[in-house]
Amino acid sequence: GDSVTQMEGPVTLSEEAFLTINCTYTATGYPSLFWYVQYPGEGLQLLLKATKADDKGSNKGFEATYRKETTSFHLEKGSVQVSDSAVYFCALNTGNQFYFGTGTSLTVIP
Amino acid sequence: GAGVSQSPSNKVTEKGKDVELRCDPISGHTALYWYRQSLGQGLEFLIYFQGNSAPDKSGLPSDRFSAERTGGSVSTLTIQRTQQEDSAVYLCASSLAVAGGSYNEQFFGPGTRLTVL
Numbered sequence: 594g595d596s597v598t599q600m601e602g603p604v605t606l607s608e609e610a611f612l613t614i615n616c617t618y619t620a621t622g623y624p625s626l627f628w629y630v631q632y633p634g635e636g637l638q639l640l641l642k643a644t645k646a647d648d649k650g651s652n653k654g655f656e657a658t659y660r661k662e663t664t665s666f667h668l669e670k671g672s673v674q675v676s677d678s679a680v681y682f683c684a685l686n687t688g689n690q691f692y693f694g695t696g697t698s699l700t701v702i703p
Numbered sequence: 704g705a706g707v708s709q710s711p712s713n714k715v716t717e718k719g720k721d722v723e724l725r726c727d728p729i730s731g732h733t734a735l736y737w738y739r740q741s742l743g744q745g746l747e748f749l750i751y752f753q754g755n756s757a758p759d760k761s762g763l764p765s766d767r768f769s770a771e772r773t774g775g776s777v778s779t780l781t782i783q784r785t786q787q788e789d790s791a792v793y794l795c796a797s798s799l800a801v802a803g804g805s806y807n808e809q810f811f812g813p814g815t816r817l818t819v820l
Contacts, residue, residue, distance in 0.1 A: 627808060637746075637794070637811040682746065684809075689734060689753055691798075691809055695745030 595620045599683040599694030606673055606701050614668040614697045616657075616683035624685040626650075626659050626666040631680045631696075640668075640681070673701045705729070707812035709795050715818045716785055724780045724815045728797030735778050736809060737770060738794040746794065752778060785819045792816050 600615040618624065628640040628650070641650030646661035655670045666683060678701050683694040708727045716722050728735050737749040748762040752772040763769070767785075772778040782789055796809040 629811075636813045637796075639808050639810075642808060686808075689751065689758065691736065691748075691796075693738075693746040693748075 595624070595685065595687050595690065595692050597683050597685055597692050597694040599681075600697050601695070602680075603698040603700060606699070608675055608701055608703050609672045610701075612668070612670040612673045612677075612699070614681055614683075614699070616666045616668065616694060618664050618666065618683075618685050618692075620664075620685055620687050622687045624687045626657070627684040627686070628655070628657055628666070628668050629682040629684060629693075631682065633679065637682065673699070675701045675703055677701050707795055707797050707810050709793075709812040709815050711815060712813065713816045713818075715820065717820050718787060719784055721781065721783045722785055722817065724782075724793050724817070726778045726780070726795030726797075726812060728776065728778070728795070729799075729810055730776075732797035732799045732810070733775065734798040735772060736796045736798070737778070737780050738796065739764075739791045740794055740814070741791040749780070749793075782817075785817075787819045790817055790819045 596619045598617050625644045627642045629637045630640045631637045641652040643650040643659035646659050649658045657666050657668045680696045680698045682696045685692050710725045736751040738746040740746055750760050750770050754775050755772050767783045770780045792814040794814045795812045798809045
C-alpha cells in the first residue's frame with residue numbers, strides 16, 4: 594500500500610548549519626507530497642507542498658523537490674535557525690487518503 | 704475564517720470511563736480525519752469521513768473506538784471503557800476536495816490531550 598518513510602531523528606544541528614531530512618514514498622498513483630511542521634506546544638501546520646513531479650515546494654527558507662524517479666521529497670534548508678526547532682512530518686495524498694511519516698525531531702542549538 | 708477546532712483541549716479521565724471528543728472542521732470541508740499522536744510517536748491514522756460516511760475505519764484500534772459525523776460537519780470520536788494506553792493527543796483535520804477528486808492539504812486542529820489515570 595501507499596506509505597511514507599522518513600529519516601529517523603532526533604537531529605541536532607548548530608545554528609546556520611545545512612539541514613536535510615530524507616523522505617521517500619511508495620504510491621500506486623500520482624500523489625501530492627507535503628511537509629508539515631509541529632512547533633513545540635503547537636498543532637501541525639503545512640510547511641510546503643508539491644503536487645506533481647519536478648515541482649519544488651518552498652517556504653520560510655525550506656525547500657523540497659518532488660522526484661518521481663527516486664520517489665523522494667527530501668526537505669532542505671541552507672542555514673537553520675534556533676526557531677526551526679520542531680518536529681517535521683512528510684506526508685502524501687492519494688485520492689481521499691493521507692499518509693504521514695513518523696516525524697523527525699530537529700533541535701537547533703545556538 | 705475559523706480554523707479547525709477541537710474540544711475539550713484537555714481531558715483527564717479514570718480507567719473504564721467513556722469519553723467523547725469533538726471536532727469542528729472548517730466550514731465547507733468535505734473530508735474529516737482523526738489521528739492519534741502518542742508521546743514521541745508519529746501520527747496514527749484512526750478514521751476518515753467523506754461527508755457523513757466513513758469509507759475507511761481501518762485505523763480504529765479496537766471496538767471500544769467509534770466515530771460519527773453529522774450534517775457533514777461536526778464529528779465526535781468516542782472511546783468506551785478507556786484504558787491507560789489510550790492516553791495520547793487526538794488530532795482532527797479537515798480537507799477540501801479539489802479538481803480530480805484529490806485533496807490539496809489538511810488543516811489540523813489543536814488536538815485534545817487525553818490522559819487516562
